[in-house]
Amino acid sequence: MVLVLASCNEATKKEKSSRVDTLPYYAEASFTPNWLVGESNDVNSFHKIPSFSLTNQLGETVTEKTFENKIYVADFFFTTCPGICPKMTANMKVLQDEFLDDNEVLLLSHSVTPETDSVAALKQYADNKEVISDKWHLVTGDRKQIYDLGRQSYFAEEDLGEIKTEDDFLHTENFVLIDKKRHIRGIYNGLNKTAVQQLIADIKTLQKED
Secondary structure (H helix, E strand, O other): OOOOOOOHHHHHOOOOOOOOOOOOEEOOOOOOOEOOOOOOHHHHOOOOOOOOEEEEOOOOEEEHHHHOOOEEEEEEEOOOOOOOHHHHHHHHHHHHHHOOOOOOEEEEEEEOOOOOOOHHHHHHHHHHOOOOOOOEEEEEOOHHHHHHHHHHHOOOOOOOOOOOOOOOOOOOOEEEEEOOOOOEEEEEEOOOHHHHHHHHHHHHHHHOOO
């Protein structure tokens, strides 16, 4: 699934840009756009990513406060994935390089096999993939917490209406764009280069909200 706010062709011609001045908000797994205004009560009470506590590749605790007043992109992966994860990681690195000197933008990759993706495994993976630790957090932790975040908070999977537990493997190629107030502002196919370029454009649009 790719939700874009401009024609893919338009986004790759000229400079990358969003078609709209303000991105919509999303509150459930169908990703129906909601157009809300500024500091309205609707925005303040809208769905947001809840508090969490995980551990990154440096053994540091990562919580929602790590991303306070930051825009970030979240995804879900595992270090031994032979399929989609290497492509997703390569495209997350595109985002890392694009916003390398921009302290306002961070990246967050959750391991969906936290029982095997130890801090040491994440650190080795991060080193191999040229991950910059203060820009891009690879996190492990409690499996139920990660799966609840992926399915109930980020709505990262596409299997709408299917009841799942943490015993059902979480595997998704989606990147999710989160604003400074922890609201979801977009979802993008992390395997698709055009979608990733649109994500870059939408991050820049989101930065203009301040």
